[in-house]
Amino acid sequence: MKEGSRRQRVVVVGAGMVGVSAALWLQESGHDVTLIDRGAPGRGTSYGNAGIFATYACIPINAPRRLVDAPSMLFDPASPLSIQWSYLPRFLPWALRFLAACRPGRVRATVAALATILARAEEGFLPLARRAGIEPLLGPAGALYVYESEESWRRDRGNRERRRAHGVAMQELDPSEVYELEPALAHVVHRGIHMEDVFYLRNPHAVVDGLAQAFVQWGGRLLQAEVKSIGNGLPGLLEVVCSGRRIAADRVVVASGAWSTRLLGRLGEHIPLDTERGYHVVFPDAASLLSRPVAPIDGGFFMTPMEGGLRAAGTVEFAGLDAPPRPARIEALTAAARRLLPDLGDPAESWLGFRPTLPDSLPAIGPLPSDPRILCAFGHQHLGMTLGGITGKLIAELVDGTAPPSVDLAPFRPDRFA
Numbered sequence: 001m002k003e004g005s006r007r008q009r010v011v012v013v014g015a016g017m018v019g020v021s022a023a024l025w026l027q028e029s030g031h032d033v034t035l036i037d038r039g040a041p042g043r044g045t046s047y048g049n050a051g052i053f054a055t056y057a058c059i060p061i062n063a064p065r066r067l068v069d070a071p072s073m074l075f076d077p078a079s080p081l082s083i084q085w086s087y088l089p090r091f092l093p094w095a096l097r098f099l100a101a102c103r104p105g106r107v108r109a110t111v112a113a114l115a116t117i118l119a120r121a122e123e124g125f126l127p128l129a130r131r132a133g134i135e136p137l138l139g140p141a142g143a144l145y146v147y148e149s150e151e152s153w154r155r156d157r158g159n160r161e162r163r164r165a166h167g168v169a170m171q172e173l174d175p176s177e178v179y180e181l182e183p184a185l186a187h188v189v190h191r192g193i194h195m196e197d198v199f200y201l202r203n204p205h206a207v208v209d210g211l212a213q214a215f216v217q218w219g220g221r222l223l224q225a226e227v228k229s230i231g232n233g234l235p236g237l238l239e240v241v242c243s244g245r246r247i248a249a250d251r252v253v254v255a256s257g258a259w260s261t262r263l264l265g266r267l268g269e270h271i272p273l274d275t276e277r278g279y280h281v282v283f284p285d286a287a288s289l290l291s292r293p294v295a296p297i298d299g300g301f302f303m304t305p306m307e308g309g310l311r312a313a314g315t316v317e318f319a320g321l322d323a324p325p326r327p328a329r330i331e332a333l334t335a336a337a338r339r340l341l342p343d344l345g346d347p348a349e350s351w352l353g354f355r356p357t358l359p360d361s362l363p364a365i366g367p368l369p370s371d372p373r374i375l376c377a378f379g380h381q382h383l384g385m386t387l388g389g390i391t392g393k394l395i396a397e398l399v400d401g402t403a404p405p406s407v408d409l410a411p412f413r414p415d416r417f418a
């Protein structure tokens with residue numbers, strides 16, 4: 001145990017990248033940890049993402065230009081950003097908060113907060129990866145953005161400058177330099193930027209599963225059960241009610257991704273979490289076409305060479321947690337990937353995942369004001385694979401309580417929308 005810290009019984013709800021990382025850091029700190037998921041570890045949104053350890057990604061999807069672009073993009077089913085009409089009434093309150101967070105001053109604050117926590121991302125993940133022996137699943141090859149026109153290069157200039165101002169290293173490339181790196185790309189490239197220092201996860205599910213196995217191997221309890229509610233138990237203790245059992249805890253960490261507020265809503269907490277649904281398609285015979293993840297800057301998706309094939313993953317759809325996958329979105333993603341890599345062959349697998357997103361694109365990390373024994377660790381939007389590790393480390397620091405957390409958590413306060 002850390003000096004001055006007391007061993008606590010901690011229940012972590014959700015075994016995605018965030019919950020598994022929190023469980024491991026809490027275990028490392030000497031706490032008695034139970035990790036609960038209704039399914040197998042890493043089968044939620046942490047399963048099918050693009051796998052980029054995107055330490056450069058401090059630009060949120062909130063942007064002043066969304067105020068102009070969003071209305072026309074949203075209703076086009078083939079656009080990288082879309083909404084299902086039937087979801088509109090439930091989406092509107094979130095959308096208004098989202099648009100408020102697109103104002104230049106708010107965006108500047110978001111970029112600064114994201115850059116601060118992203119700068120600590122490797123320190124939260126790599127020690128866990130090393131200890132769990134999953135380093136062979138990391139692909140150290142950089143990430144490449146391609147632009148298809150001067151207009152799109154010019155439009156993204158502000159974002160490149162903001163990234164640079166926050167210390168992101170990137171190299172600007174002309175088309176011949178892009179084709180030298182990735183010769184299979186179709187000849188539609190106008191410019192590129194290469195972030196050489198970035199690595200990626202060659203199998204995101206195997207990464208989370210490997211971390212979960214390490215947690216169990218070092219004595220952690222992993223339970224498969226649906227958590228129904230969190231409330232007061234024996235004097236001074238919380239009680240986690242699962243299908244079939246009740247578990248007493250000093251602290252509970254809610255790391256249930258896009259489903260987190262379904263649990264907190266029962267406590268009367270209203271944190272405006274919605275989901276940005278994203279899709280993937282896998283082309284099983286095409287992984288060798290690329291040697292690093294590549295993204296068309298205006299396409300809203302990455303193509304990542306992974307174990308099992310080349311995965312095109314991304315785009316954003318607002319339709320909530322319950323609507324079925326929309327085939328038109330999968331077809332549009334397949335067609336967009338084929339435009340850049342004509343030799344992809346046929347896709348063998350498609351997937352729909354649920355990014356947990358708060359209107360200002362920052363996660364909620366910290367205690368619930370109404371009951372500080374309950375800690376929030378959700379809302380990591382497009383960056384949960386990157387930020388899961390450092391979020392877990394910060395959660396362990398909060399539970400230890402021996403010193404202030406090593407990142408200023410004010411921008412991530414769960415009650416900032418109250």
Ligand SMILES: Cc1cc2nc3c(=O)[nH]c(=O)nc-3n(C[C@H](O)[C@H](O)[C@H](O)COP(=O)(O)OP(=O)(O)OC[C@H]3O[C@@H](n4cnc5c(N)ncnc54)[C@H](O)[C@@H]3O)c2cc1C
Nearest residue numbers: 014016018038044045046049050052227257278384385386
């Ligand atoms: C298409 C796409 C591409 C992406 N690409 C990237 C990328 O390149 N890089 C990156 O960093 N991020 C990326 N992301 C985002 C990233 O995948 C998510 O932010 C991250 O997976 C969220 O992790 P999590 O642990 O919060 O949630 P999840 O992985 O969804 O885990 C939550 C877990 O909670 C469990 N759960 C929920 N409710 C309960 C309950 N009541 N009882 C028990 N268990 C419960 C679920 O079963 C689930 O396993 C992408 C996302 C998508 C959709």
